[in-house]
Amino acid sequence: MSASTSFARVDRIVAGQPASDGAGVRLTRVVGQPLLPDLDPFLLLDEFGTDNPDDYIAGFPEHPHRGFETVTYMLEGRMRHRDNRGNEGLLVPGSVQWMTAGRGLVHSEMPEQSEGRMRGFQLWVNLPAREKMTAPRYQEFAPDRIPRVRPAPGVEVAVIAGSVEGAVGPVRQPATDPVYLDIALDAGAHWSYALPDGHAAMAYVFEGGVQVGDATQARPVAARQLAVLGGGGTVAMHASEGSRLLLIAGRPLREPVARHGPFVMNTRQELMQAFVDFQQGRF
Numbered sequence: 001m002s003a004s005t006s007f008a009r010v011d012r013i014v015a016g017q018p019a020s021d022g023a024g025v026r027l028t029r030v031v032g033q034p035l036l037p038d039l040d041p042f043l044l045l046d047e048f049g050t051d052n053p054d055d056y057i058a059g060f061p062e063h064p065h066r067g068f069e070t071v072t073y074m075l076e077g078r079m080r081h082r083d084n085r086g087n088e089g090l091l092v093p094g095s096v097q098w099m100t101a102g103r104g105l106v107h108s109e110m111p112e113q114s115e116g117r118m119r120g121f122q123l124w125v126n127l128p129a130r131e132k133m134t135a136p137r138y139q140e141f142a143p144d145r146i147p148r149v150r151p152a153p154g155v156e157v158a159v160i161a162g163s164v165e166g167a168v169g170p171v172r173q174p175a176t177d178p179v180y181l182d183i184a185l186d187a188g189a190h191w192s193y194a195l196p197d198g199h200a201a202m203a204y205v206f207e208g209g210v211q212v213g214d215a216t217q218a219r220p221v222a223a224r225q226l227a228v229l230g231g232g233g234t235v236a237m238h239a240s241e242g243s244r245l246l247l248i249a250g251r252p253l254r255e256p257v258a259r260h261g262p263f264v265m266n267t268r269q270e271l272m273q274a275f276v277d278f279q280q281g282r283f
Contacts, residue, residue: 006233007214023058049119059110065101077118083107087138094143104283154189158182185239201249208243
């Protein structure tokens, strides 16, 4: 890096909180909890990971969504998606599902295993007002569709969205222009990534521990902690032990948010209409 490089700073560090969702699936809620209700354009980030089938076996039975997108990234285990638009897919380790709820759909996400480890993440990404009532869409990307690059010694990056060293992730959304990277760092490894201008960004460490920030302002981020990044520029990362983190960024929408349960709209009236439409079978 040159002396003129502008580095992103760590504005806040937030610990993930124990939570449950669906039919009692145990998880860690990172975004969407009282300490961090959202980070425009992101509405929720959950980590799920357990060896105990009782913690996940009931899964996420049929439930509705409207007005945003869900991104499911599997690390371990198998999860079956079905929705009322006729889409069906099996998520396996390393695969990604990007679902645009748009004007509304009903779907389920159920484990396709009765034992073993289930591990992964779900991210909710807001849609701009002009796209909230768009047609629902379902995209699934097998592990071989997710580019993996080694941009520095001891560093491997799975590129889900955005680009690294010319490798472009399969997920694209012009409204928020997301970056979604799964970064593995060996002990002693360091790497820097230049964020797109104007993006809101966060780094969630899920294994080990990472120093985030340049040498003059680096802060330690432990496992199950999220660093809210500010100032834009380049994100510098250094690991003293083997570590993994998600680096997620997106263009803020800067629009009002009316949110309740599985619906995210811009006004209370739109939110109430979503409940009416669902109850009357219009999804």
